[in-house]
Amino acid sequence: MVRLDVKIPQVEAGSYTIYIEAGSLCAIWERLEADYPNLQKFVVTDANVAAAGHLATLIGKNSPQVYSIDPPGEASKHIDTVIAIIEELEKAFFGRDTLIVALGGGTVGDIAGFAAAIFKRGVKVVQIPTTTVAQADSSVGGKTGVDSSISKNAFGAFWQPEAVFIDVKTLLTLDDRQYCAGLIEGVKHALIADSEYFEFYEKNVDAIKNRDLDVLGEIALKNCQIKASVVEKDPTEKNLRRILNYGHTIGHAVETASGFELLHGESVAIGIIAAGMIEEEMGLATGRLGRIEQILRKLGVPVRIPAEIDKKQLINIVKRDKKAVNQWPKFVLLEDIGKVLCKNGQWAVDVPRDLVEKILTDLY
Amino acid sequence: MVRLDVKIPQVEAGSYTIYIEAGSLCAIWERLEADYPNLQKFVVTDANVAAAGHLATLIGKNSPQVYSIDPPGEASKHIDTVIAIIEELEKAFFGRDTLIVALGGGTVGDIAGFAAAIFKRGVKVVQIPTTTVAQADSSVGGKTGVDSSISKNAFGAFWQPEAVFIDVKTLLTLDDRQYCAGLIEGVKHALIADSEYFEFYEKNVDAIKNRDLDVLGEIALKNCQIKASVVEKDPTEKNLRRILNYGHTIGHAVETASGFELLHGESVAIGIIAAGMIEEEMGLATGRLGRIEQILRKLGVPVRIPAEIDKKQLINIVKRDKKAVNQWPKFVLLEDIGKVLCKNGQWAVDVPRDLVEKILTDLY
Numbered sequence: 129m130v131r132l133d134v135k136i137p138q139v140e141a142g143s144y145t146i147y148i149e150a151g152s153l154c155a156i157w158e159r160l161e162a163d164y165p166n167l168q169k170f171v172v173t174d175a176n177v178a179a180a181g182h183l184a185t186l187i188g189k190n191s192p193q194v195y196s197i198d199p200p201g202e203a204s205k206h207i208d209t210v211i212a213i214i215e216e217l218e219k220a221f222f223g224r225d226t227l228i229v230a231l232g233g234g235t236v237g238d239i240a241g242f243a244a245a246i247f248k249r250g251v252k253v254v255q256i257p258t259t260t261v262a263q264a265d266s267s268v269g270g271k272t273g274v275d276s277s278i279s280k281n282a283f284g285a286f287w288q289p290e291a292v293f294i295d296v297k298t299l300l301t302l303d304d305r306q307y308c309a310g311l312i313e314g315v316k317h318a319l320i321a322d323s324e325y326f327e328f329y330e331k332n333v334d335a336i337k338n339r340d341l342d343v344l345g346e347i348a349l350k351n352c353q354i355k356a357s358v359v360e361k362d363p364t365e366k367n368l369r370r371i372l373n374y375g376h377t378i379g380h381a382v383e384t385a386s387g388f389e390l391l392h393g394e395s396v397a398i399g400i401i402a403a404g405m406i407e408e409e410m411g412l413a414t415g416r417l418g419r420i421e422q423i424l425r426k427l428g429v430p431v432r433i434p435a436e437i438d439k440k441q442l443i444n445i446v447k448r449d450k451k452a453v454n455q456w457p458k459f460v461l462l463e464d465i466g467k468v469l470c471k472n473g474q475w476a477v478d479v480p481r482d483l484v485e486k487i488l489t490d491l492y
Numbered sequence: 493m494v495r496l497d498v499k500i501p502q503v504e505a506g507s508y509t510i511y512i513e514a515g516s517l518c519a520i521w522e523r524l525e526a527d528y529p530n531l532q533k534f535v536v537t538d539a540n541v542a543a544a545g546h547l548a549t550l551i552g553k554n555s556p557q558v559y560s561i562d563p564p565g566e567a568s569k570h571i572d573t574v575i576a577i578i579e580e581l582e583k584a585f586f587g588r589d590t591l592i593v594a595l596g597g598g599t600v601g602d603i604a605g606f607a608a609a610i611f612k613r614g615v616k617v618v619q620i621p622t623t624t625v626a627q628a629d630s631s632v633g634g635k636t637g638v639d640s641s642i643s644k645n646a647f648g649a650f651w652q653p654e655a656v657f658i659d660v661k662t663l664l665t666l667d668d669r670q671y672c673a674g675l676i677e678g679v680k681h682a683l684i685a686d687s688e689y690f691e692f693y694e695k696n697v698d699a700i701k702n703r704d705l706d707v708l709g710e711i712a713l714k715n716c717q718i719k720a721s722v723v724e725k726d727p728t729e730k731n732l733r734r735i736l737n738y739g740h741t742i743g744h745a746v747e748t749a750s751g752f753e754l755l756h757g758e759s760v761a762i763g764i765i766a767a768g769m770i771e772e773e774m775g776l777a778t779g780r781l782g783r784i785e786q787i788l789r790k791l792g793v794p795v796r797i798p799a800e801i802d803k804k805q806l807i808n809i810v811k812r813d814k815k816a817v818n819q820w821p822k823f824v825l826l827e828d829i830g831k832v833l834c835k836n837g838q839w840a841v842d843v844p845r846d847l848v849e850k851i852l853t854d855l856y
Contacts, residue, residue: 129512129513130511130513130709131511131512132509132510132713132717134508134510134633134720134723134724135505135506135507136507136508136727137505137725137727138505139502141500143499144497146497146498147495148493148495148496211571214646215646218812221812223813223816224815224816225817248646249637249648249650249729250728268498276579282582283610284612285609285613285649286613288500349496353496360498360499360500360501364613365613448585449587451587452585453587453588453589
């Protein structure tokens with residue numbers, strides 16, 4: 129037998145910058161033109177973002193090609209939307225010299241980022257998140273993906289943005305439900321990494337609910353710092369990055385089982401409570417679940433599984449979790465507020481099926 | 493404004509192995525089980541490959557999950573096929589611990605490789621190419637992709653295989669047309685990198701047409717060596733790798749314009765002649781086009797654009813080339829047999845539109 133080894137060369141380290149400033153949206157387009165003069169800009173957004181005035185603020189007097197995702201929200205986070213975007217790029221003769229500008233919430237960023245990852249084997253993308261969830265989480269870290277007809281994020285890629293621009297003033301146009309749900313990823317960051325940051329939520333809950341721009345700026349920075357420190361160490365989720373999935377295993381399943389009636393952050397809130405109950409059952413918790421539940425309740429998100437959700441279906445979705453091995457996922461659990469349990473070097477650990485099933489029953 | 497830099501860490505160098513041996517197909521499954529004991533194997537193939545007996549030879553008494561692409565060939569190299577494969581993986585509860593085993597020609601490899609690249613943000617794939625074109629070209633180098641309804645390879649990713657297994661004996665079941673068309677990528681390798689290898693084609697054309705396994709083994713090795721030496725230096729086609737596209741700019745356009753009635757290798761043969769004519773017009777050639785045309789004719793592939801192909805449509809497709817900038821691609825051209833023209837450090841160079849249009853007219 130003849131053997132021939134093909135080398136895959138080292139890829140050098142790189143970086144991208146997150147810019148955070150209230151009221152900066154109107155200045156970003158000029159910056160994009162200056163930073164990427166040779167790239168053809170293609171904006172991906174949705175009707176809600178346009179209606180809130182953010183598209184007009186971003187582009188000003190410029191008239192770039194714009195794709196508006198319709199309908200806005202999770203229902204469009206599907207491979208069909210990515211296909212439609214890419215065919216639109218092709219019809220307008222966009223090439224590899226494309227810069228996709230993702231303006232909107234988490235679904236816009238996930239869809240646009242994935243389209244960038246697979247259009248002509250990859251083009252550049254900048255993220256301009258306009259929602260609490262996108263600013264706290266999805267715009268940073270390079271995870272992109274869309275759903276299939278069967279499960280969440282069945283299609284996806286790791287594709288780092290060229291830059292992220294955060295203007296917390298865009299959060300003022302969100303409705304209360306979207307706004308509050310998106311705060312939960314920040315609470316999750318506090319739970320996995322920083323007990324002082326958790327106390328910040330406890331102390332500032334009124335200012336947060338009143339959308340105080342200074343407090344929101346502090347939250348945006350803290351979220352990006354925590355997320356960046358994790359994804360820098362493990363960009364493709366071999367191990368440590370999995371701590372960002374705290375509350376997400378049950379959260380994703382609840383979100384899917386609700387037919388996306390529940391928002392992502394609302395589902396993660398339920399997932400955080402589920403994780404806390406698992407921790408109590410496994411003897412890891414020390415009375416902290418009450419504090420966590422209280423802050424989630426104050427932020428106005430659900431902390432129990434809605435009665436309409438079928439438990440059997442929920443279990444089936446958990447089995448299909450994208451991180452499942454042998455049809456059962458591992459779980460990220462806390463040792464304490466601000467500290468994730470690490471067992472034999474692993475940040476996601478085994479939890480027996482019957483224990484999870486019991487907790488799901490209790491959580492209705 | 494607050495700025496926060498997110499580091500993207502270095503990715504270490506790696507490698508994968510190409511194994512070449514006539515008659516080895518029956519031993520590969522055992523090797524996969526030994527090398528990847530913890531991965532769930534999912535075979536992607538097509539009805540032609542199964543009918544030729546290669547699927548049975550590969551799996552023997554094992555019964556892995558198999559997805560058979562239907563219909564076989566370019567018509568299925570579409571994003572819809574990738575979606576169908578991924579939904580099949582999901583229905584069978586495959587997770588990130590999946591090994592996709594691509595058994596077949598170039599389209600099977602491209603489809604299966606792309607499905608691996610985007611299923612749950614990427615799973616492992618091994619390539620077992622069974623055609624001349626796949627053994628010469630597409631199974632090595634990590635380019636994956638599928639077509640949209642508008643153009644070729646609109647969707648794609650760079651995704652390296654874990655290993656490539658080449659059994660030249662599988663070539664014995666190909667029909668003459670497929671067999672000959674697939675040889676053209678090897679001729680292209682000779683043209684861009686190795687004049688002695690080009691002479692090897694001239695000397696051994698009868699043995700090649702008679703499918704002499706020793707000669708085919710030599711060709712397989714030479715093709716992999718040339719391709720590997722290029723992709724190692726430039727895995728993501730920033731510059732040097734573009735030399736592998738010799739003959740492909742017009743070739744791809746002719747292939748698309750023929751509605752895929754022409755095979756990839758047949759189209760590339762026409763593209764090689766087009767490139768040669770461009771070289772003559774630009775004063776680069778020294779009477780070598782006759783030699784090139786002769787070997788292509790002996791290998792039984794077309795060297796002129798079929799009359800049915802609409803020239804206007806052809807030009808439009810060239811404008812949409814995935815490497816086009818400002819709606820016009822650059823061209824890879826030869827300085828001599830075995831040597832690509834490099835201009836100001838660039839391996840793909842500008843050619844005026846009217847010159848290309850003139851040559852396309854002459855080439856009918």
